[in-house]
Amino acid sequence: MVQPRVHINNISKTFFDPNKGDIEAIKSLDISIQANEIYCLLGPSGCGKSTALNLVAGFGSPTSGNVLLNGKPIDKPGPERAMVFQTPTLFPWLTVLGNVNLGLSIGGVVKAEATDLSMRYLDDIGLSGFENRYPYDLSGGMQQRVALARAWVNTPDVLLLDEPFGALDAQTRVIMQELLLDLWTKHGTTILFVTHDIEEAIFLGDRIGVMSKRPGIMKEEITIDISRPRSIGVNTTPEFIQFKERILGQLYEEWKP
Amino acid sequence: MIYRKYFTLLTGISLTGWLALWCLGSYTGFINPEFLTPPWELWSQFVLMAKEGYAGTPLFEHFYISLFRTLAGFALAILIGVPMGLLMGMSPIIHFIFNPLISLLRPIPTIAYIPLVILWFGIGEGSKIVIIFLSAFLFIVLSTYQGVLQIPEGYKRVALNLGANSWDMFFRVILPCSAPSIMTGIKISLAISWAVVVAAELIAAQEGLGYLISDGSVFFRLPVVYVGVILIGIVGFTLESVVTKIETSVVHWRGK
Numbered sequence: 123m124v125q126p127r128v129h130i131n132n133i134s135k136t137f138f139d140p141n142k143g144d145i146e147a148i149k150s151l152d153i154s155i156q157a158n159e160i161y162c163l164l165g166p167s168g169c170g171k172s173t174a175l176n177l178v179a180g181f182g183s184p185t186s187g188n189v190l191l192n193g194k195p196i197d198k199p200g201p202e203r204a205m206v207f208q209t210p211t212l213f214p215w216l217t218v219l220g221n222v223n224l225g226l227s228i229g230g231v232v233k234a235e236a237t238d239l240s241m242r243y244l245d246d247i248g249l250s251g252f253e254n255r256y257p258y259d260l261s262g263g264m265q266q267r268v269a270l271a272r273a274w275v276n277t278p279d280v281l282l283l284d285e286p287f288g289a290l291d292a293q294t295r296v297i298m299q300e301l302l303l304d305l306w307t308k309h310g311t312t313i314l315f316v317t318h319d320i321e322e323a324i325f326l327g328d329r330i331g332v333m334s335k336r337p338g339i340m341k342e343e344i345t346i347d348i349s350r351p352r353s354i355g356v357n358t359t360p361e362f363i364q365f366k367e368r369i370l371g372q373l374y375e376e377w378k379p
Numbered sequence: 380m381i382y383r384k385y386f387t388l389l390t391g392i393s394l395t396g397w398l399a400l401w402c403l404g405s406y407t408g409f410i411n412p413e414f415l416t417p418p419w420e421l422w423s424q425f426v427l428m429a430k431e432g433y434a435g436t437p438l439f440e441h442f443y444i445s446l447f448r449t450l451a452g453f454a455l456a457i458l459i460g461v462p463m464g465l466l467m468g469m470s471p472i473i474h475f476i477f478n479p480l481i482s483l484l485r486p487i488p489t490i491a492y493i494p495l496v497i498l499w500f501g502i503g504e505g506s507k508i509v510i511i512f513l514s515a516f517l518f519i520v521l522s523t524y525q526g527v528l529q530i531p532e533g534y535k536r537v538a539l540n541l542g543a544n545s546w547d548m549f550f551r552v553i554l555p556c557s558a559p560s561i562m563t564g565i566k567i568s569l570a571i572s573w574a575v576v577v578a579a580e581l582i583a584a585q586e587g588l589g590y591l592i593s594d595g596s597v598f599f600r601l602p603v604v605y606v607g608v609i610l611i612g613i614v615g616f617t618l619e620s621v622v623t624k625i626e627t628s629v630v631h632w633r634g635k
Contacts, residue, residue: 179540199539211533214632215555225541228551258635276541 125193126154127312128178128280133187135173146337147173150187153331153340155280160306160313162327164320164369166376170338171316175284178314179205191279201225204273205282208289210265212257218244218268219253225276243271246305263294267301274305280312287322296354299325303352320373321357324348324365332369335376342372416602421609424602433603434594436586442610445587448504449576449618452511453569460519461561467520468527469553481517489514489575493582502583507576514575515568522567526560527553559630566622573615588614 130153137145148170155161163171176182178189180199188195191203204225212221219240226236244250247267257265266286273281283302287295299322306313317323323330324346332341348361356362398418404410405417412420428438467474489510496513500506530553538552580589588611595603626633 181536181539199536199542201540201542203540205536205540207533207537209533211531211537213534213537213552213555214635215558215630224537224551228538228542228547256632256635258632272537272541 124156126190127157127159127192128155128314129153129190129193130155130174130178131187131190133174133177133184133189135170135177135182136185148184149337149339151333151338151340152187153343155312155314157312158310159328160315160326162315162317162323162330163333164317164323164330164373165333165338166335166373167318169333169335169376171318171333172284174338175205175282175314175316178280179203179282201229201276202279203282204276204278205284206266206269206273206286208285210257210262210269212265212268212272214257217254217256218249218260221257221268222271222275224272229276240271240275243275244268246308247271247301263290263298266290266298270298270302270305274309274311277309278311280314283313283315285317288317288319295322300353302326303350307351320366320369324362324369325352325354325357330369332372341376344369413601416605421602421605425606428603428606433591434585441586441588441591442614445576445580445589445611446614448507448579448587449511449569449572452508452576453515453572455508455512456515456519456568456572457565460516460564461523464520464523464561464564465527465553465557467524468557469549474524477520481520485517485521489571490578493579497583507579507584510579511572511576515572518568518571519561519564522564523557523561526557526564529560530556559633562622562626562630562633566619566626569618569622570615573611573618577611 130151132150132152133148134146134150135148137147139145151170151174153161153163153174163174165171177184178196180196180203183197190196196203212218213224216224219237222240222243223233223236226239227233231239241250241253244253247270249264249267249271252260252264257268260268270286287298290298302313303326305311313326315323315326327346330344330346332344333339334341344365346365348356348359348365401410401415402418405412405415405419410417416424432438433441463477467477492513493510496506496509500509534552534556535548538548543551576587577589577592580587581593584590584593588607591607592604592611595601595607
């Protein structure tokens with residue numbers, strides 16, 4: 123069997139809350155993500171999907187189990203697991219180029235080389251010409267594009283996205299989803315994408331992991347065999363609707379009090 | 380918006396207006412010259428002092444010595460205060476050691492230290508610089524420390540995610556992110572330093588703009604007092620403008 127790019131190896135995570143005692147956020151979660159796959163982790167809010175992503179990123183460690191990258195256990199954060207956060211969190215004291223360069227610069231890449239690479243990614247995200255602007259000159263959508271480039275420019279083994287488009291308006295979100303697929307087609311990256319948006323998960327994913335509410339366990343893994351390249355028109359096709367019905371049914375059980 | 384665009388022009392018009400009112404009031408006798416010297420007398424007093432100095436010292440010396448004392452104490456406060464504030468923000472142990480002492484000392488007005496500082500350091504230059512240092516230092520430490528505490532967790536996570544070590548974290552996140560707060564501390568403490576130097580010179584000095592005022596009032600030389608007061612105002616205003624210029628270029632992202 124092919125070794126998975128990322129193996130979330132039977133992890134559980136328990137937090138301690140001074141008022142409520144131990145809280146089990148994730149229970150026995152086991153996911154294997156293959157190279158160049160887009161895996162969407164979908165679940166109701168508070169199901170532990172972001173916790174799982176943070177553990178893959180290396181922010182904190184699981185109570186039991188471990189996370190393997192190319193077969194090796196991870197122990198701390200690193201740019202080979204570059205992350206895009208819910209908010210852009212660009213550094214306001216750096217230019218757009220400076221922000222995209224950040225990881226390369228920390229990694230000691232020669233400046234001219236880093237700039238060259240960053241400029242190509244800025245071109246990919248449609249922001250060439252903005253390299254010397256500061257984040258406060260950019261709209262929310264543009265800022266999140268820069269955050270995407272800032273992570274992607276490090277050519278990570280796996281790109282981690284934590285509901286990156288959740289705060290954007292509906293139109294911008296669709297544009298960003300298509301942009302993500304374009305970049306993925308061009309660069310061939312393994313992606314772990316956390317979202318609570320069913321349509322987003324179906325539109326982007328090769329596979330979807332549907333999680334239950336707390337403690338988060340895997341309810342079902344669904345393979346989305348809708349052909350690529352996908353554009354937004356795919357959202358109204360019968361097969362798309364079928365997936366949506368199926369997942370909605372799964373999640374509805376979780377929403378009910 | 381219009382106000383911003385023509386800021387300098389409008390400021391000039393406003394000040395000219397007040398000056399004209401002052402001239403008019405003095406000329407018509409509405410303003411008693413015993414309390415407020417007419418502008419033209421002030422000007423001739425200024426010219427006289429600029430030529431011949433005051434109390435055996437050139438006017439420039441008085442101005443220079445006050446400025447020197449301020450900047451020396453102030454620079455010392457930045458050099459020690461900023462690193463200390465950063466350390467307190469980053470290390471709970473250092474915070475624990477120094478914060479209670481600083482909290483206790485902070486509410487004491489620096490003027491209250493003057494007799495003690497004279498006792499310890501005499502009435503030479505040292506004591507004045509120490510007083511300036513004390514008044515600027517606590518402000519700079521606290522605002523630097525606050526700046527470090529207010530760094531959003533998200534920035535640190537971004538840096539960690541991209542492979543930052545402690546060195547990167549300090550130079551790429553902590554220092555730039557606390558810069559606006561550091562600049563605020565510097566700006567406030569410079570204004571305070573300038574006010575305190577004058578106060579210190581009122582009490583114990585043979586030169587300086589504070590001494591000028593103090594001596595002028597003892598001998599009831601009202602024009603001398605006013606020249607001193609106006610010079611203090613002009614220097615204070617200039618210092619603040621310079622720091623504001625530096626601030627807007629260094630922390631350009633503030634408020635955006």
